[in-house]
Amino acid sequence: xxxxxxxxxxxxLPVDDCDLAEDFDPTVPPRTPQEYLKRVQIEAARCPDVVVxxxxxxxxxxKQTVNISCFLRFPDVSLLLKDxxxxxxxxxxxxxxxxxxxxxxxxxxxxxxxxxSQHLDSNxxxxxSEDEEGWKKFCLGERVYSEIDALSDDENLGIDYIKVGFPxxxxxxxxxxxxxxTSVLEYLISWFGEKKFTPELGRWLYALLAxxxxxxLPEAHSLIRQLxxxxxxxxxxEENKNEEQISALNLIICLVSRYFDQRDLADEPS
Numbered sequence: 001x002x003x004x005x006x007x008x009x010x011x012x013l014p015v016d017d018c019d020l021a022e023d024f025d026p027t028v029p030p031r032t033p034q035e036y037l038k039r040v041q042i043e044a045a046r047c048p049d050v051v052v053x054x055x056x057x058x059x060x061x062x063k064q065t066v067n068i069s070c071f072l073r074f075p076d077v078s079l080l081l082k083d084x085x086x087x088x089x090x091x092x093x094x095x096x097x098x099x100x101x102x103x104x105x106x107x108x109x110x111x112x113x114x115x116x117s118q119h120l121d122s123n124x125x126x127x128x129s130e131d132e133e134g135w136k137k138f139c140l141g142e143r144v145y146s147e148i149d150a151l152s153d154d155e156n157l158g159i160d161y162i163k164v165g166f167p168x169x170x171x172x173x174x175x176x177x178x179x180x181x182t183s184v185l186e187y188l189i190s191w192f193g194e195k196k197f198t199p200e201l202g203r204w205l206y207a208l209l210a211x212x213x214x215x216x217l218p219e220a221h222s223l224i225r226q227l228x229x230x231x232x233x234x235x236x237x238e239e240n241k242n243e244e245q246i247s248a249l250n251l252i253i254c255l256v257s258r259y260f261d262q263r264d265l266a267d268e269p270s
Contacts, residue, residue: 020034020035020038024038026038026039026042101206101209101210101255101259102259104207104210105210107170108170108173108174108210108211111170111174112174115170115171115174116171116174116175118171120171120172123161123162124161124166124172126138126172126175129179129180129183129184130183132183132187132190135183135184135187135188136187136188136191137162137165138165138166139165139166139168139184139188139200139201139204140165140188140191140198140200140201140204141161141162141163141164141165141166141200142162142163143163143164143165144165144198144200144201147195164200165200167203168203168204168206168207168208173207173208173210173211176211178211178212178213178217178220181208181211181212182212182217182219182220182223184204184208185205185208185209185212185220185223185224185227186219186223188201188204188205188208189205189223189226189227189230192205192227192230192234193230196234197231197234197245197248197249199248202248202252205227205252206251206252206255209224209252209255209256209259209260212224212260214260216260224256224260224262225256225262225265227252227256228252228253228256228257228262228265229265231249231252231253232249232253232265234249235249235250235253250267253265253266253267254266
């Protein structure tokens with residue numbers, strides 16, 4: 001090992017040069033402590049400073065079912081939403097302001113430029129701001145958009161985000177300005193006014209609320225109030241009393257009424 005490297009890596013237990021027998025052979029097992037230490041020094045000197053793994057990308061490409069580099073690199077809002085729902089129960093009046101939601105907003109605002117500069121995967125094409133139907137398909141997927149109840153066996157073999165919808169990753173939402181955020185929120189709330197609540201819809205509503213800047217623009221103010229009212233209606237009409245879905249609706253009502261200060265839409269304390 002070079003002396004310059006040794007200076008950057010100080011020895012834990014300095015070892016002075018020691019007298020070794022003339023017949024010392026570093027290829028055979030050491031017979032004394034001095035021979036052992038000398039052998040360690042020799043082996044360390046032979047180690048390269050930098051080791052690079054030799055990976056054949058062709059072997060990886062054959063086994064890859066979906067390009068997921070973008071999705072591993074950035075936090076998924078659905079994980080934050082799941083964590084919040086697991087921590088919370090009861091009506092929205094009993095909930096504190098969601099800490100995962102606040103952290104998500106802070107992270108987005110702090111690192112927006114970084115995430116915006118990252119390249120999206122080749123299969124991610126964001127619609128134009130005015131393309132209402134394109135955004136519905138992008139967020140919800142063709143399966144929900146076309147109201148297909150289940151995927152075929154062939155489609156279950158791999159993830160097709162065209163069919164199941166793209167998750168609201170930070171690499172995606174960081175590219176959306178306030179006008180686009182408001183437009184997409186309006187498209188999805190309009191959809192929600194006539195359709196049922198789904199996990200795909202919930203994760204995008206959560207992400208778009210996190211992207212809204214304070215103070216709210218008049219259009220955004222009206223939209224989130226409309227959203228909270230619709231969540232209250234769906235919660236009352238929920239026949240199966242799906243706890244996870246009701247918790248998601250409670251979360252949205254809580255965020256609108258408490259974080260965005262629409263107190264008149266909050267649940268009455270029980």
